[in-house]
Amino acid sequence: MSRTSTSIAFLKMRTKRNALSSFYTNMSWRRIRTASSTPTSANIAAEAGTVPSRPQTVSTNHNSLVSSNQSKFRNSFNDLDDALNLFHQMAHTRPFPSVSQFNRLLCRIRKLKNYSVVVSLFQEMRIKGIPISVYTINILMDVCCRSSRVDCGFCVLGVVFKCGFEFHVVTFTTLIKGLVLVNKIAEAVGLFKKLVRENVCEVNQITYATLINGLCKAGHTQIALDLLVVMQKEGPMPDTRAYNTVIDSLCKDRMVDQALGLLSEMIERGVPPDIITYTSLIQGLCNFCRWKEVTKLMNEMVLHHVYPDVHIFSILIDALCKEGMLESAETIIQIMIQRNTYPNVVTYNHLIEGYCLQGRMDEARKAFGRVVESGLQHNVWTYTTLINGYCKIKEMDEARNAFGQMVESGLQPDVWTYNTLINGYCKIKEVDEAMHLFCEIPKKGLHLDVVTYTIMLQGLFLVGRCSAALELFQEMLVAGHKPDFYTSCVLLSGLCDNGHVEEAMTVYHQLDDRSGNYSHVYGAIIIDRVCKIGQLNIACDVFNDLISKGRHPNVYTYTAMISGLCREGLIDEALELLRKMEKNDCLQNTETYNVILQEFVREKKWHEANLLLEEMVGKGISPNERTLFFINDLLALKTGDETVLKVVQKFAANHVK
Numbered sequence: 036m037s038r039t040s041t042s043i044a045f046l047k048m049r050t051k052r053n054a055l056s057s058f059y060t061n062m063s064w065r066r067i068r069t070a071s072s073t074p075t076s077a078n079i080a081a082e083a084g085t086v087p088s089r090p091q092t093v094s095t096n097h098n099s100l101v102s103s104n105q106s107k108f109r110n111s112f113n114d115l116d117d118a119l120n121l122f123h124q125m126a127h128t129r130p131f132p133s134v135s136q137f138n139r140l141l142c143r144i145r146k147l148k149n150y151s152v153v154v155s156l157f158q159e160m161r162i163k164g165i166p167i168s169v170y171t172i173n174i175l176m177d178v179c180c181r182s183s184r185v186d187c188g189f190c191v192l193g194v195v196f197k198c199g200f201e202f203h204v205v206t207f208t209t210l211i212k213g214l215v216l217v218n219k220i221a222e223a224v225g226l227f228k229k230l231v232r233e234n235v236c237e238v239n240q241i242t243y244a245t246l247i248n249g250l251c252k253a254g255h256t257q258i259a260l261d262l263l264v265v266m267q268k269e270g271p272m273p274d275t276r277a278y279n280t281v282i283d284s285l286c287k288d289r290m291v292d293q294a295l296g297l298l299s300e301m302i303e304r305g306v307p308p309d310i311i312t313y314t315s316l317i318q319g320l321c322n323f324c325r326w327k328e329v330t331k332l333m334n335e336m337v338l339h340h341v342y343p344d345v346h347i348f349s350i351l352i353d354a355l356c357k358e359g360m361l362e363s364a365e366t367i368i369q370i371m372i373q374r375n376t377y378p379n380v381v382t383y384n385h386l387i388e389g390y391c392l393q394g395r396m397d398e399a400r401k402a403f404g405r406v407v408e409s410g411l412q413h414n415v416w417t418y419t420t421l422i423n424g425y426c427k428i429k430e431m432d433e434a435r436n437a438f439g440q441m442v443e444s445g446l447q448p449d450v451w452t453y454n455t456l457i458n459g460y461c462k463i464k465e466v467d468e469a470m471h472l473f474c475e476i477p478k479k480g481l482h483l484d485v486v487t488y489t490i491m492l493q494g495l496f497l498v499g500r501c502s503a504a505l506e507l508f509q510e511m512l513v514a515g516h517k518p519d520f521y522t523s524c525v526l527l528s529g530l531c532d533n534g535h536v537e538e539a540m541t542v543y544h545q546l547d548d549r550s551g552n553y554s555h556v557y558g559a560i561i562i563d564r565v566c567k568i569g570q571l572n573i574a575c576d577v578f579n580d581l582i583s584k585g586r587h588p589n590v591y592t593y594t595a596m597i598s599g600l601c602r603e604g605l606i607d608e609a610l611e612l613l614r615k616m617e618k619n620d621c622l623q624n625t626e627t628y629n630v631i632l633q634e635f636v637r638e639k640k641w642h643e644a645n646l647l648l649e650e651m652v653g654k655g656i657s658p659n660e661r662t663l664f665f666i667n668d669l670l671a672l673k674t675g676d677e678t679v680l681k682v683v684q685k686f687a688a689n690h691v692k
Contacts, residue, residue: 115152118144122156126163134166141174150178169200173209180213188213202235208242215249223249224258240271247277251284259284260293267304275301279311286319294319308339314347321354345371349382356389361398364389380411384420391424396433399424413444419452426459434459450481454490461494469494483514489522496529504529505538520553527557531564536573539564543577555581559592566599574599587619594627601634609634623654629661636668644669 122140125132137160144153157175160167172194179188188210195202207230214223227246230238243266250259259281266273278301285294294316301308313336320329329351333343348371355364364386368378383406390399403421406413418441425434438456441448453476460469473491476483488511495504508526511518518526523546530539543561546553558581562574578596581588588596593616600609609631616623628651635644648666651658658666 115144115147115149118147119152126159126165131165134168134171137165138168138170138174141171145174145178145181148181150182153178167194167198169195169203169206172198172200173203173205176206176209176213180209180216183217185210185213185217185219204236204239204242207236207238208245211242211249212245215245215252218253220249220253220255238271240274240277243271243273244277244280248280251280254288256281256284256288256290263297272304273306275306275309275312278306279309279315282312283315286315286322289319289322291316291319291323291325302339308336308341310341310344310347313341313343314350317347318350321350324354324358343376345376345379345382348376349379349385352382353385353388356385356392359389359393361386361389361393361395378409380406380414380417383409383411384414384416387417387424388420391420391427394424394428396424396428396430413441413446415441415446415449415452418446418448419455422452422459423455426455426462429459429463431459431463431465447479450476450484450487453481454484454487457487457494458490461490461497464494464498466494466498466500483516485511485516485519485522488516489519489525492522492529493525496525496533499533501530501533501535520556523553523557524560527560528564531561531568534568536565536568536570540573554584554586555589555592558586558588559595562592562599563595566595566602569603571599571603588621590616590621590624590627593621594624594630597627598630601630606631606634606638623656625651625656625659625662628656629659629665632662632665636665641669 118140122137125136125140131137141153141156144156153175157167157171159165160171172191175194176188176191179185179191192206192210194200195206207226211223211226214220214226223246227238227242230236230242243262247259247262250256250262263273263277263281266277278297282294282297285291285297298308298312298316301312313332316332317329320332333347336343348367352364352367355361355367368382368386371378371382383402387399387402390396390402399421403413403417406417418437422434422437422441425431425437434456438448438452441452453472457469457472460466460472469491473483473487476487488507492504492507495501495507508518511522523542526542527539527546530536530542539561543557546557558577561577565571565573565577574596578588578592581592593612597609597612600606600612613623613627613631616627628647632644632647635641635647644665651662
């Protein structure tokens with residue numbers, strides 16, 4: 036290389052370093068002990084394996100060790116002790132084995148997820164003067180990021196400066212991935228922009244894909260889509276992986292039409308869609324029950340030489356079963372078999388669940404038997420689904436039999452299985468049997484979770500055992516389980532339903548302090564329950580308290596309060612509150628109107644009821660069965676009344692069902 040070209044390369048590297056200097060000001064490498072840096076040329080040579088790292092004669096022992104190392108790498112050890120022994124052998128060999136062998140060893144230890152060991156061995160390499168390469172630094176940086184210590188990863192970047200290495204895109208892609216892993220999305224975007232803007236290194240498809248993946252996982256789908264557009268305009272050209280990430284995120288965000296648009300764009304640009312592309316899109320279409328488009332897409336994918344696999348068919352069967360289209364799901368299974376794509380246990384689990392949702396337990400049991408007939412084995416999910424089906428129709432003997440069969444088959448029930456069975460017993464008020472199972476969970480080596488406690492609390496409140504429920508709640512707190520939204524609702528409802536209003540109010544204020552996000556829901560529970568037992572004054576206090584704290588009541592809170600006022604005969608106040616809802620940007624629903632309509636019908640105020648129905652029609656609010664029941668009562672009050680009939684006609688004309 037000429038002196039001029041060398042100078043240009045040096046200036047180019049120095050420019051890149053200056054571009055990052057402000058970003059890494061005061062960067063310290065004190066976390067890792069360093070020895071004197073190894074010359075760059077020696078590192079490159081050692082990495083390539085072309086010359087020894089030190090000018091010594093290669094001994095027979097060295098050749099034997101190299102051969103032995105290669106054999107061990109081929110056999111792939113899985114034991115950390117073996118890896119450490121090999122490292123120490125290599126570290127005591129003169130001359131040192133090539134840096135590539137050390138890198139391979141560090142990679143194996145990283146694969147074993149012993150990240151701290153990788154850091155320690157790197158320190159030892161620096162102390163002993165063992166040569167390193169950019170790849171070594173990338174390994175170290177990666178383990179820092181995988182350990183959620185991206186700050187240490189940036190400190191590792193100091194070694195790049197110290198050793199005089201050229202900046203490499205893999206290094207910065209690793210840092211971007213590390214920032215994404217700890218949910219520092221803004222910092223990841225900032226670093227990416229700096230790399231591009233100041234030409235620190237040339238970003239590639241993997242760098243883009245890493246950032247796009249992080250943005251999508253953090254819920255920033257639109258920004259990821261914008262980044263994809265940048266790739267299309269400025270390069271590098273997005274590949275299938277980049278498109279798949281954004282398409283999947285769009286489908287999960289229920290933006291299926293935009294995702295389908297990206298598929299068309301892929302095909303136009305010559306980027307081949309794969310099975311992952313179509314899986315995301317079919318799942319998205321199934322979520323909206325767009326069956327014709329699903330069929331069309333499955334036909335199109337075959338034209339692009341991508342064939343539906345068992346996973347795609349299982350997605351389709353699951354969606355059909357959840358919509359109650361069991362016959363269509365069975366047809367899909369027959370089509371699968373005809374195409375030699377045989378259902379797996381997941382496919383049958385979806386089918387069993389579909390039958391259970393409809394209470395068709397005979398068919399569910401037959402589908403359960405087809406698993407074994409197909410040469411497959413039941414798993415925990417299969418049994419738990421069947422158990423849940425029996426629990427829903429309150430056939431607890433059958434549920435318990437299925438539980439026993441599960442244990443006999445050698446499968447260990449998990450917490451989900453126990454929760455399902457406990458919930459079944461609680462619903463039929465066999466709380467002692469539920470408590471027996473509850474106590475059995477830790478004996479089986481499993482851990483109780485917040486769901487288990489919540490189910491058990493609900494069961495105890497259901498049979499009026501409030502003291503036992505409160506004791507269990509204290510046990511839950513002592514065990515370190517923080518009550519979630521559902522636990523809090525069960526606690527408030529249970530205490531109020533059993534007349535423990537003061538305790539409920541104490542809990543309510545504590546919950547309100549912890550989280551303002553659900554205050555209106557908790558308030559609605561308190562208001563609804565205390566109104567039912569005639570304590571309207573407490574309901575008013577809670578309602579006003581919500582408003583004073585800026586936590587605007589939602590439609591359920593307003594409806595509960597309006598119901599309480601109607602229950603006390605305060606119809607004018609209820610109507611006034613109905614009008615205030617609109618002023619506070621809270622839209623009424625059918626049930627809000629039903630509460631007042633019921634009171635008008637009860638007092639035989641047919642004129643006022645007609646006006647309220649007219650108002651519903653004007654706002655396009657749909658009647659439900661209760662509304663139609665009240666309309667029928669109005670017709671009975673004044674036979675042949677044309678006003679009511681006109682309202683019914685208007686409902687029909689507006690296609691309000």
